[in-house]
Amino acid sequence: MIRFVDTTKIYSNGVVGVKNVTLNIEKGEFVFVIGPSGSGKSTFLKLIMHEEAPTEGEVYVNGYSIHNMPRSEVPYLRRSLGVVFQDFRLLPNKTAYENVAFAMQIVEALPREIRRQVPLALGLVGLSKKARAYPGQLSGGEQQRVVLARALVNNPAVLIADEPTGNLDPKTSMEIMELLDEINQRGTTVIVATHEKNIVDSMKKRVITLDKGELVSDVKKGLYTDED
């Protein structure tokens, strides 16, 4: 599903993103990527969604190879992924419903299908009643639920979340995590970058630890051992 083969990313200013990372993530897995700030978590996710291209090595995602990927293919790669950001990234002048529908319009889904799928996705994240609200009228947790609904609505094979709970209080964070777990139960591969110990420890999933760009541990049913 996702395969890193001796992947290195060094930014143009010399900063090391990830260094010689090799690993495999199988279909249906739930993976935490942890590590202190600057450890390369974000770079790891950015490589998967081709926000950055690897300097060396190769990354395979859903059958796409990221290195030297033609520009015109990037949208198709991204459509096979659902992405959740720490800062939500919702279109501010669209309602919750429109934001979710937007992801379907991009793939040129039939209007009939959009009308069916969007309420389902909003229902799944528990936001049916806020469909007409604009992002500015929603709380952080609610906005992140909209983002989740948007990420899910096209039934992506992989869902990537970069610090999805970074801007949320502990209780809301837990709720979002439970949602992610639920999504994973339905067969979607979920990859979450985080540095929240409580969450990682309580979920008992595979944990990949990065430090200074290097893969330092990869444990099934792991805990957040880094006390940094």
Added chain:
Amino acid sequence: MKIRTLRLLAKEGAANVYKNKLMSAASMVTITTTLFILGLVLLIIVNVITKLEAQKRNLQVRFYLRVEATRLEQEEVAIFIENCRATGVVTAYEYESREQAYENAKKDLKHESLMEGLTPENFAEGYFVTLANPNDSDQFIAKLKLLSGVDTQWITYPKQELERISAIVGVFNYVAVFVLAVLMIISVLLISNTIRLTVFARRKEIEIMKYVGANDWFIRFPFIIEGMIIGLLGALLSFLLTSQAYVWIKNGLTALFSSIKITDLQLMEFDQFAIRILVVNIIFGMTIGVIGSFMSVKKHLDV
């Protein structure tokens, strides 16, 4: 891309014009201003060129019959000229009989003594012909020379003047194209600058669209529709402004000229080229809007 998607995106672009009122207004004012200047410059040039073309048409081919021409030869020439008018080669002509020529000469010379011994019989009949197309003059003159009644030594046509006027018209045409090109470039720069601000304000949006997997055209299309609508609105507004300003200038000039007793320096009526100006405005406005949008969005698409 499917028609359904295009329609959706077009609607989106149209809605954005309204949602981003302030930026839309700023872009529109830019387009209106440049098109307004463009319009006035064009109107001046059209006026000058029209005047010159009219001047060109006023140039006459003048020729005289031989003094000893027979009645038959005279009639042959008369029929020839009439035919030319019937077929449209000649727009108008004046005929000067021997008597008129005699009288005119008397008037011009002033001193009776110089006319002594001369009778109308000593004068030749003359034709002053206005051609529909001044460029046909050579051909026309060649035909004249075939008529035995025509005195071939006395065919005159102000060819030099024609060439001079043609040259001036040519220069003005170049100037028009040059001004057009320069203003076009300036407007694209101005408008793309304004749209760049709009796009910059919305670069986050573009970024998000890219992350969700939108391809370039999906993002670009609404912006282009937006540019097109703003361009169209700017064009219409500038058309209104141009027509008002032109009428105002025209009336002002007429008043000024008549106060100093010049009556033949009228500007043309605006109605005569209203449609042309409108079309030019719309084409320019929309093109500028589209190019501006295209250029400004381009930069932000590389995410």
